[in-house]
Amino acid sequence: MCLAMELLKYAEEVGKEVEEFIYNVIKGEPWKVYEASLHYIKAGGKRLRPLVVILASRIAGGSEEIAIPGAAAVEVLHTFTLIHDDIIDKDELRRGVPTVHKLWGTDMAIIAGDLLFAYAYKCLLKALELGVSSDRVAKAIEALTDAAITVAEGQALDMMLPEVREARVEDYITMVSKKTAALFAYSAKIGGILAGAPEEFLLNIFNIMMNAGVAFQIRDDILGLVGDEKVLGKPVYSDLREGKRTVLVIYALNNVNLEKKAKLLKILGNRNASLDEFKEAAKIILESGALEYSESLAEMYATRALELLNELKPVNVEAFDMFKELIRFMIKRRY
């Protein structure tokens, strides 16, 4: 069996274990808010972050079992941010199902997100029952907290970016490092902490995932513009409709003539714009060279991630090989 297939099989196994763990921990009353909280988790998802936690733990010589609470915690934290982000972005579809606020209303969606946030900690605390020392658990909780803080800062930056007069690619990198890459990086760190890995290992694997995470998000931005609606699970051009400052948009705004820039700015974030207008905006962006630029930027971060990977000293080589494959999957072209 090739490595990619092996990873896929393992991801599925681990995903099921994590889901089972989550469903065992997250229950209570009133039922309605729990149903809203678990909606996206039930709708599926790639469970990439849990896989990062578990592989990081195993690479450091830890077991899969002690990493499951951490894996569940980051997936639950991630899901909470999706619920609140969807409210903010006014998204109507996620993972092929109606968004939480569409089904239960914005007020209930806010609370469903808050509830999940708390349960991320509840999941992680279960590591104590598996015999992980409270020193390690406290350290993992600190990492989870830093992740939550960083993701919130990133979300704030994302919201503020359209108001910045001349946003630069650097601003974008800061934003996605916080909003997307950080949770991957902290996932790896949490896995390492639960396994009792030394500081150097934690720092290395954190940096690997920061770079891989940025590459992952750039590729996601590209996919949002040139990808297939069915693969996306949401309408094409939704980034343009929401006025999102993707790396492609920022590059285009900084590299087209004033006329095209004005046209772009008129269409971006305009929910009443027609499909033809969005197509025109996409055309302006693509003709600016934004796709090629974004590709090479993603490549740069991907290469850095793979370089840093070579410096990691794995205890478990089998897990390390799968981790490498996971990173390759995260950073590869998907279009």
Next chain:
Amino acid sequence: MCLAMELLKYAEEVGKEVEEFIYNVIKGEPWKVYEASLHYIKAGGKRLRPLVVILASRIAGGSEEIAIPGAAAVEVLHTFTLIHDDIIDKDELRRGVPTVHKLWGTDMAIIAGDLLFAYAYKCLLKALELGVSSDRVAKAIEALTDAAITVAEGQALDMMLPEVREARVEDYITMVSKKTAALFAYSAKIGGILAGAPEEFLLNIFNIMMNAGVAFQIRDDILGLVGDEKVLGKPVYSDLREGKRTVLVIYALNNVNLEKKAKLLKILGNRNASLDEFKEAAKIILESGALEYSESLAEMYATRALELLNELKPVNVEAFDMFKELIRFMIKRRY
């Protein structure tokens, strides 16, 4: 100096220490979201919950110093819930200042709340630096997490109550126990945990504050109907405008004739109703005997809190006397 004055002075001292601690911990970028997060904390507040944490620690023989991270954590958690609650209730004023979502918009207010939520944990984790063992810190984090879960469940119940056909006073008690009283109870528990108090102490002080918290909320409901706008810091009748199922409303709905009930239901939650109509609704409620009923219900919970207080075995009697005074303040009539 009388005990009430002593408590007031101590509350002010402790309040300042907790604020300073919070401002030292909660900082970062982008500035805008931090400004929104800290808005209510800067606007003042009684800091009741921090006081509960600190007194609970001291009663159990712990120091004020080791309790400060817990005190800051519960105040920050409380403030986060206020930001999200205000969005849901469409409140425009809080502590005499415009609400966070009024000033920064709903989207930023959601994220400002999320950021604060994470910082509640960050505050509590600082106890490790003060030499509190990671065993105790992990246990305190579990209590903070249970508090956050319970408050979110309570908030969901609060939102669902108007949709319940024949809501009973029991439903109300369940709701306020979760939404309001639980955070007081967990505050006391966190203080006790940080001080290393035995399980029996934790259970007792938890139950005392559950009862005191319910009495506190019932008195708050009463104040919302018959209180002074300046004392409230928000418009009178705002509970009626929002359709909140306070204990007075629930009692009235269950104890007036069908004609009055229909009139009440027409006005409750109707944001376009006139001041005269709200006055009429208030009159129906007051004439139903709801005030007397609510008073006696509050009295019952207050009495229970004071009874349980006598069973507590304090290590520090000075702190215990202040705690008793604090509970008397929480449960006394303020109108």
